[in-house]
Amino acid sequence: MQAIRAGVWLTVPLAVVLMLAGVGDPVTESIRYLITWFLSVLVPGVLLWRALVGSRSVPQDLGFGAVLGLCWQLAVWAVFTALGVPRLQWLGVLFFLLTFLAVPRLRRHLARGPERPAPGWWHLVMVACLLLATLRTTVGLLRAWPLPPTAFDRHQDFWYQLGLVQVLRHDVTPPDPSVLGEPLIYHWFPNASIAAQSVMANADPSHVLMHHWQLTFVISLVVAGWAAGEALTGKTWVGAVAGTLTGVLPGTLQLAGYADASPAQVVQGPTGALAALVMLGLVGPTVLILRKQATPGVWIAMALMIGLATGTKPTVLPIMLAGAAVVGLFAWIRERRLPWRIVVIGALAGGGFFLATTFALTGSTGGSRIQLLASLRALPFYQTVTGDKSFPATGGWVLPTVATGEERLLWFAAILVGYYLLLNSARLLSLLGTATSPARRDPAYWWVAGCVAAGTTITLVFSHTGYSEFHFLRTVTALGVVGAVAVASTLIDETTRWRPILAAAGAAFGVAMLTRLFWFEVTDVVTPVVRAYVALLLPAQLVAVAAVIIIVLTKNRSRSLVLLQVIAVVIAAALPNQVVVFGRNLYHAVTHQPVVADKNDRTYLTAAEQEAMIWLRQNAQRGDVAVSNVFCMPAPYRRGCPDDAFWVSGLSGVQQYLGGWAYAPANLEATQNQFSFLTQPSPWPDRLQQSLDAVRRPNPRLFAMLKNDAGVDWVIADLRAGPVSPRLDQLLELAYSNSDIRIYRLR
Secondary structure (H helix, E strand, O other), X not given: OHHHHHHHHHHHXXXXXXXXXXXOOOHHHHXXXXXXXXXXXXXXXXXXXXXXXXXXXXXXXXXXXXXXXXXXXXHHHHHHHHOOOHHHHHHHHHHHHHHHHHOHHHHHHHHOOOOOOOOOOHHHHHHHHHHHHXXXXXXXXXXXXXXXXXXXEOOHHHHHHHHHHHHHOOOOOOEOOOEOOOEOOOOXXXXXXXXXXXXXXXXXXXXXXXXXXXXXXXXHHHHHHHHHHHHHHOOHHHHHHHHHHHHOOOOOOOOOOOOOOOOOOOOOOHHHHHHHHHHHHOHHHHHHHHOOOOOHHHHHHHHHHHHHHOOOOOOHHHHHHHHHXXXXXXXXXXXXXXXXXXXXXXXXXXXXXXXXXXXXXXXXXXXXXXXXXXXXXXXXXXXXXHOOOOOOOOOOOEOHHHHOOOHHHHHHHHHHHXXXXXXXXXHHHHHHHHOOOOHHHOHHHHHHHHHHHHHHHHHHHEEOOOOOOHHHHHHHHHHHHHHHHHHHHHOOOOOOOHHHHHHHHHHHHHHHHHHHHHOOOOOOOOOHHHHHHHHHOHHHHHHHHHHHHHHHHOOOOOHHHHHHHHHHHHHHHHHHHHHHHHHHHHHHHHOOOOOOOOOOOOOEEOHHHHHHHHHHHHHOOOOOEEEEOOOOOOOOOOOOOOOOOOHHHHHHOOEEOEOOOOOOHHHHHOOOOOOOOOXXXXXXXXXXXXXXXXXXXXXXXXXXXXXXXXXXXXXXEEOOOOOOOOOHHHHOEEEEEOOOEEEEEOO
C-alpha cells in the first residue's frame, strides 16, 4: 500500500516536469528546481511545523509547512548571501536535516504520524487537486507567457519583478535596479525566495519567476487551502473542498467573461500571490491561539509567519489587525475580561507592520489615499458610462463621478457596487459564521469574518495610484472561500437532507452555464446604464430566481437547510465560467493552437532586444552599471510616455544609471494625487538628459564623467528607442550588436 501511495504522489512531479517541458522549460532545469523547492522549502517547513506545533494531520503538515518553510528558506538565503557565498545555501539545508537526524527530540518528527489519521481517500483526492491546479495554471497562464527571448508582449511587471530577482541573487540590501544609488523600497521577500531557488537550482531567473515558481506556488495554495479548512473544522472533507476552491476552481461568482486562474495568483505579481498564501498559513497558529490550545511553539510559528508577512504586499498585517480587533471585541464580551492572547496577536501584527515600514519593505504605496468607491474606476463600463478618465487616487474624498450627485451616475455606482459584492459573494458567505450556530460561539470564525470584511471594505475606500487597493481583496479571497466552506460544514449534521441542497446547486449551475454560453450583448438602443445592468447584474438575478424557486418548493425547510442551499447556490453558480475557461485553454493547448503576440501592444519586445540583454547578463561582471536610451514602453522616449521600461535591468541583471522610474518612491510621491505615476517627468532630469546624450550626442567628456563619477561600464543603444549616433563606434568599443541593439563597453 505504501508503494502504491508513493507511486501516486510521484505523478505530481512527473506531470509538472512534462507540463513545463511543453511550454519550453528544459527538463533537467525543471527537475533541479523541483528538488530544490522540495528540500529547501517543503521538507524544512513540514518538520518545523511538526516540531513547533505538532502533527495533527499530514495535509495540515504540508499546507502550513509550505508557508513556514519559506521563513526558513529566507533565513538561509539571508545568511549565505550576506556572507557572499549564495551558492552554499545547500549547506543550510544539510545542516537543518542533520540537526533533525542527530537530536532525538527532533528525530521523531521525521517519521512520527499525525495525532488524527486521515481517511485513506485523501491521498488520491489531493493528488488529483494538485494535478488539476498545475494543469490549469500551465494551459491558462504559463502557455500564454512564453519564455525569453521569444518576441512577445509581456506585462511590464514581469521585468520589474525579474530585475529584483536578479539583484537579490547576490545582495540582501538590494538597491533599485533601475536607478543607480536609490534604495529599493518594496516588499521583496517573494523575489528573494525566487532568487534563492534560482541560485540553488542553477536555473535561469526568468524561468523560475515566470514558470517554475508559479507551479510550486499553486501547489502550496492548494495544500494551504486544504490545511486551513481542516484546521477550522477538524474535517478532512472540508479541507478537500477548500483546497479545490482555492487552487483549482476558485469560488468567484463570474457568470461571463474572464475567469481568474486562481483566487490570488497574478503571474507578474508574486508579492500579492504570496500575501494570499501567507493569509492561509496564518490560519494554523491563529486558530489554535484563539481556541486556547496554543503552546510556546505555536506562538513561535505565528511570529515567523508574521515576519514573513512583513515582506509581502502591505495588506496582510492591516487585515490581521482588523481581524484581531473584531475577534478581540467578541472575546472580550463573551469572556468578560480582556483577551490578552488576542491583544498579543494584534501587537505582533502591528509591530510587524512597523518593522516593515522601518526597513523599507512597504514600498509602492506612494500617492495612495482614502477615497470612497475609488475602485469602481477599474470595473466594467465605468469609463463608457461616466466619461471619467481621471487618474487613480485623484479627486476628493469620494469618487468624483459619485460626488456630483447626478441621479444617473448614482444608479450606475449602485450597479457597480452590486456587481462588486456579487463577484465576492462566495467569500462574503464566511461572514455567516458570526450569525449561525455553532460557528458564532467559536472565535476562529469571528477572526475569519473580520479579515474578510476588512479586505473587502478597504478595497472600496482606499485608492492607490495603480489600482493596487485590489490587493486587499485578493489577500482574503482564498481565506473567505475556505471560511464559507467551513461555515457550511457547521450546519451539517446527521439529519441534513442532501436532495434539496443538490437540487438548488444543480439549478444554479445549469442557469449559470446557460448564461455563460448563450448570454447576449444588448444593442445601443438602450442607455449605457441599462446595458451595464443587463451585462453585470441580470445574469445573477436569473440564477437567484431559479434558486429561490427551488428553495420555496423545498418542504419542511429549516434555517440551516436554507443557508446550506444558499451557500451551495453561490459556489455552484461560480463554477461554469471556471470550467468553460479551463476547458477552452486546455483545448487550445492540446490542439497546439499558437499563442500570437500583439505587435501593436506597447509592451511588445522583439527577440533581438531580449537576446541582447541575455548576452549582457552572461558577459557583465557583478557591480557593473549601464546607461541606455530606454525608459518607456513603447521604447521611443518623449515627454509623458509610460516610464515603466524595466526589461533592460530585468533581463540583463545589470544596474541601470537610469531606467524606468514609474515605481520609484520619489516618482510616486510626486503625483500629489493629481497625475499618473506613469507619465510623470523624471525625478532625475540630469540623468535623463545624460543618458539620452550618451546615445544621441556622445562625446568623450560625457563618457569620462559617466565612468569616473557614476561608474558606468556599458552603453546600451536601442535602435527602436530613437536615433543612435554613429560616433559611438568611434568613441567606444562595440561589444555586441544585432538588428535592434548595440552594446558598447566603456573603459
